[in-house]
Amino acid sequence: xxxxRSYKAQKVIDRLQLKVNRQIMLSLAACVHCGMCTDQCHYxxxxxxxxxxxxxxxxxxxxxxxxxxxxWTGKAIPWWVGAKSVYTDExxxxxxxxxxxxxxxxxxxxxxxxxxxxxxxxNRMARGLLVHVGVMPTxxxxxAKDQWELGNQMGVLREExxxxxxxxxEELQSEYxxxxxxxxxxxxxxxxxxxxxxxxxKYDPRTIAEAAAIFHFAGENWTMPSEGWDMTxxxxxxxxxxxxxxxxxxxxxxxxxxxxxxxxxxxxxxxYRSTRCEGANWGKRTVGTxxxxxxxxxxxxxxxxxxxxxxxxxxxxxxxxDSCNLARSCGxxxxxxxxxxxxxxxxxxxxxxxxxxxxxxxxGGAMSMTEYAPRRLASAKVKAEQLRATGAKIVVTSCHNCxxxxxxxxxxxxxxxxxxxxxxxxxxxxxxxxxxxxVKPVAAPEKALAGRRILVVDDEPDVRTYLRxxxxxxxxxxxxxxxxxxxxxLLKTERPDLMTLDLIMPHKTGEKLYWELRxxxxxxxxxxxxxxxxxxxxxxxxxxxxFIEEKHLPEPDGFLEKPIQPxxxxxxxxxxxxxxxxx
Amino acid sequence: MLQALFALxxxxxxxxxxRRLTDIYVRSISSPDDYFSMVLLIVWLVVSAxxxxxxxxxxxxxxxxxxxxxxxxxxxxxxxxISHYIYYPFARWYLGRTLGHRGVYPxxxxx
Numbered sequence: 001x002x003x004x005r006s007y008k009a010q011k012v013i014d015r016l017q018l019k020v021n022r023q024i025m026l027s028l029a030a031c032v033h034c035g036m037c038t039d040q041c042h043y044x045x046x047x048x049x050x051x052x053x054x055x056x057x058x059x060x061x062x063x064x065x066x067x068x069x070x071x072w073t074g075k076a077i078p079w080w081v082g083a084k085s086v087y088t089d090e091x092x093x094x095x096x097x098x099x100x101x102x103x104x105x106x107x108x109x110x111x112x113x114x115x116x117x118x119x120x121x122x123n124r125m126a127r128g129l130l131v132h133v134g135v136m137p138t139x140x141x142x143x144a145k146d147q148w149e150l151g152n153q154m155g156v157l158r159e160e161x162x163x164x165x166x167x168x169x170e171e172l173q174s175e176y177x178x179x180x181x182x183x184x185x186x187x188x189x190x191x192x193x194x195x196x197x198x199x200x201x202k203y204d205p206r207t208i209a210e211a212a213a214i215f216h217f218a219g220e221n222w223t224m225p226s227e228g229w230d231m232t233x234x235x236x237x238x239x240x241x242x243x244x245x246x247x248x249x250x251x252x253x254x255x256x257x258x259x260x261x262x263x264x265x266x267x268x269x270x271x272y273r274s275t276r277c278e279g280a281n282w283g284k285r286t287v288g289t290x291x292x293x294x295x296x297x298x299x300x301x302x303x304x305x306x307x308x309x310x311x312x313x314x315x316x317x318x319x320x321x322d323s324c325n326l327a328r329s330c331g332x333x334x335x336x337x338x339x340x341x342x343x344x345x346x347x348x349x350x351x352x353x354x355x356x357x358x359x360x361x362x363x364g365g366a367m368s369m370t371e372y373a374p375r376r377l378a379s380a381k382v383k384a385e386q387l388r389a390t391g392a393k394i395v396v397t398s399c400h401n402c403x404x405x406x407x408x409x410x411x412x413x414x415x416x417x418x419x420x421x422x423x424x425x426x427x428x429x430x431x432x433x434x435x436x437x438x439v440k441p442v443a444a445p446e447k448a449l450a451g452r453r454i455l456v457v458d459d460e461p462d463v464r465t466y467l468r469x470x471x472x473x474x475x476x477x478x479x480x481x482x483x484x485x486x487x488x489x490l491l492k493t494e495r496p497d498l499m500t501l502d503l504i505m506p507h508k509t510g511e512k513l514y515w516e517l518r519x520x521x522x523x524x525x526x527x528x529x530x531x532x533x534x535x536x537x538x539x540x541x542x543x544x545x546x547f548i549e550e551k552h553l554p555e556p557d558g559f560l561e562k563p564i565q566p567x568x569x570x571x572x573x574x575x576x577x578x579x580x581x582x583x
Numbered sequence: 584m585l586q587a588l589f590a591l592x593x594x595x596x597x598x599x600x601x602r603r604l605t606d607i608y609v610r611s612i613s614s615p616d617d618y619f620s621m622v623l624l625i626v627w628l629v630v631s632a633x634x635x636x637x638x639x640x641x642x643x644x645x646x647x648x649x650x651x652x653x654x655x656x657x658x659x660x661x662x663x664x665i666s667h668y669i670y671y672p673f674a675r676w677y678l679g680r681t682l683g684h685r686g687v688y689p690x691x692x693x694x
Contacts, residue, residue, distance in 0.1 A: 023681070026674040033617050044608070051611035060612055072670040073616070073662045082614035111690075115667060116675030277685055331686035355690055412619045536605075 008133040009086045013348025015129050016065055024122045028066040030115040031056060035108035037119065042358050043102060053379075055109035059119045061098045062126045063304045099126045099370040101138050105237070106324035106359035120352065128239025136238060139368035144234050146221060147247055152230035154198035162226060164201050168209040172216075174473060176432070177207075181216045183208075186258060187223035191259035191298070193289075194224050195231040195275070196269040197400045204400070210427035211266060214298060217433060218306040222264075228254030228456055231265045232275030232400075237365030241282045255289040263291040267421050269399035270322030270363075273330050280463040293332065293396055298426050299339045309429040314344035318425070319392035321406060322357035323399035336398050339422055339561045343429040350390045359385050362398070362405020380409035387415055394418050396425060447475030448574045455496040456480045457487040457513070458531070459505040464566070467500060467531070470566050471573070484508035488516075491523065498557075498577060500569075503532040503544065511547050518553045529558035531569070596625035620663050629654045649660035 005013070020028070024093030034058060038044055043053040051057050060082065067074030074083030086092060105119040116132050130136055131144075132418050142259035146155040162185065169183045184190070192215065198315045200207045214224045228250040235244025251445070265272045276291045301307045320340055326332040333354040340347045352358070361380040366372065386394055395406055395417055406419045461482070468478040479494050481487035483505055493500070510530065517523045530544065548555065558572040595676055603609050633645035648650050660666055682688050 023677040026677060027646065028669055030667045030670040030674040032664050033609065033612045033614070035606065035612065038608045049606045049607065055609045056612045057608070076662075078596050081616045081618075110678065115671040116678040117675075118681070216599065221657075328687065329685065331681070333691050338640065351656070354692070411675075 003089045006089050011133045012129045019125050027117045031117050040109045040112045042382040043379045046381040047450050049166045060099050087538040091507045096135050097124050103131050104359050104363035106363050122177050124239045131238045131240050138368040140238050143368050144238050145169050147234050150192050152198040153234050154202045155327050156198050158199045161201050172209050183212050184223045184227050189259050190221050190223040190266050191261045192222040193255050196266045197228050197232050198230050199400045207423050210423050211301045220302040225254045229273045236270050236274045245283035248275050249283045252287045263289050264297050266294050269325030273325040274551040297446045303340050307342050308431040310343050310431045314425050316393040317346040318344045318394045319348050319350045319390040321395050321397040323402050335555050343425045347389050350386050360402035360405035377412045384409050384413035392421050396420050397424050417553050439466040450475035452476040453496045455499040456477050456501040484513040499529045500529045530556045531560045533562040586632050586635035587626050595627035616663050619664050
């Protein structure tokens with residue numbers, strides 16, 4: 001062609017010819033512009049009157065290239081069939097806006113095309129063409145870089161990951177009072193190799209602990225790998241088959257190295273699809289290790305009686321959101337429902353559901369593309385209404401990506417709802433086997449605060465939680481009060497061994513409570529540790545001392561300033577209690 | 584009978600054409616080929632309806648037009664979107680194969 005084309009545009013055209021396979025070719029050729037796909041897309045439904053969101057319109061941005069370069073009519077009479085090539089970098093930016101910013105690759109339109117045009121597949125191809133020349137949202141670039149470089153898409157370092165696993169192991173041991181609970185790492189010849197989404201390590205480690213508890217109580221011979229543990233795959237989202245092959249390949253290699261008998265993939269739609277269905281094709285290899293989603297694993301454990309569950313433990317009304325990759329691209333629609341009906345009392349469908357369900361609106365890597373967030377949230381109206389209509393208090397999904405998408409829209413549309421994963425509900429419904437109860441007394445190790453009852457008084461929930469964790473880890477029983485009045489009530493009914501007290505609280509200050517307690521003969525023996533935050537603002541030590549001097553009160557047993565240093569808090573409390581016991 | 588069928592088909596074609604012109608979504612994706620293919624088929628169906636009696640006295644002109652139009656239609660197919668009738672079974676087959684492998688098809692319909 002005689003028209004000048006930018007370097008990048010030329011590269012895109014060159015690569016287009018390589019990337020169009022027979023299936024994509026047919027999808028590009030068979031569209032008759034009938035418009036049946038239009039109202040299948042949540043972007044269209046939430047933005048009525050804007051044709052640029054219509055699936056066929058978006059597909060035509062790519063189809064125009066195909067027509068211009070690979071279709072004979074398009075080459076001969078381009079204007080007749082709407083063929084148009086790309087020439088400038090600005091045009092590539094426009095294309096980026098469509099394929100990244102106006103589509104989540106959820107595949108709902110593909111399902112409703114009478115011609116069998118798989119729009120999501122060539123939208124992904126177009127993303128790949130752009131990524132190849134560096135045209136992509138910044139977020140996509142960063143995530144892909146992390147996954148190339150560190151082997152996981154959230155930049156979790158190996159040490160961090162291992163730390164989190166051992167932290168979760170400790171949490172579990174203390175929660176179930178059972179030191180035999182382990183998270184085995186790199187154990188060879190395990191029956192199950194459990195792989196996760198880095199989001200779990202980074203933001204939601206509870207899900208790792210819950211899965212570990214389920215494996216433990218099922219008596220599974222399982223392990224988690226120290227490398228190749230990320231089952232997510234940004235290659236699916238950015239259309240880069242090389243990245244897809246590299247990431248899934250690492251995981252397959254790890255399974256082979258550890259001689260794992262089965263790979264269990266935790267709850268993640270795109271991760272499951274990439275690892276189970278696409279990875280082998282991207283890497284042009286065969287994978288010898290069988291793979292399954294943890295939904296199947298959990299369901300099997302319950303059906304075989306390996307774990308016992310009590311559905312009355314999950315009483316709130318629950319609905320299920322189908323992840324696009326699980327339902328539409330991998331056919332997993334019935335198993336999650338079967339599992340839900342076993343672990344919760346009130347399950348209700350949303351409509352439409354299964355492979356007809358609407359996208360969580362955060363799919364296809366949309367959560368990483370912050371520049372499109374307003375558009376994403378505006379288009380989430382459809383999903384919000386769908387959720388609201390169920391009247392459920394909990395929306396369960398089986399995908400970490402959906403969790404983020406749904407959480408964001410629930411906040412935006414102010415729905416009174418929580419998002420949970422199946423593993424949360426299953427773990428919550430677990431009934432402890434008798435075996436564990438028998439182990440309990442033998443297992444409990446000597447802890448510094450075992451048998452102690454501590455009252456934590458602070459108006460900030462975060463501080464209470466933090467202190468509770470510190471004390472609970474050492475075996476103490478912790479009760480909490482958000483203000484002085486409640487503290488007073490609890491002091492009378494619960495008779496704690498020690499109290500930590502914040503000074504600045506609404507209604508009644510800590511000083512006032514301290515004064516009341518020290519005047520009350522009932523509580524003169526109660527050790528009180530002041531844990532205060534206004535140290536950095538004024539000089540509380542001095543003020544407080546002035547206060548107790550004026551009122552002729554005794555010094556507190558301990559005085560700590562925030563930020564809280566766990567070791568110091570623990571030392572102080574343990575020493576005070578030890579002294580009290582001797583006296 | 585045959586005449587009525589052709590006439591009905593032509594009517595449906597006209598309704599589709601009106602939809603293509605009025606629905607903003609469909610109009611925004613329509614190319615000259617889309618309109619031409621559609622008009623061609625509507626004209627062909629109207630002519631077919633007129634030629635259906637197949638009697639020299641009444642329908643000689645329409646019959647002649649019918650044969651010429653059919654010939655043009657068949658020549659035009661490979662250059663236009665009408666070719667979808669050859670492509671779509673294969674496109675559907677590919678989609679079905681991809682998804683059938685994964686147990687998506689046959690679809691389970693929800694309650």
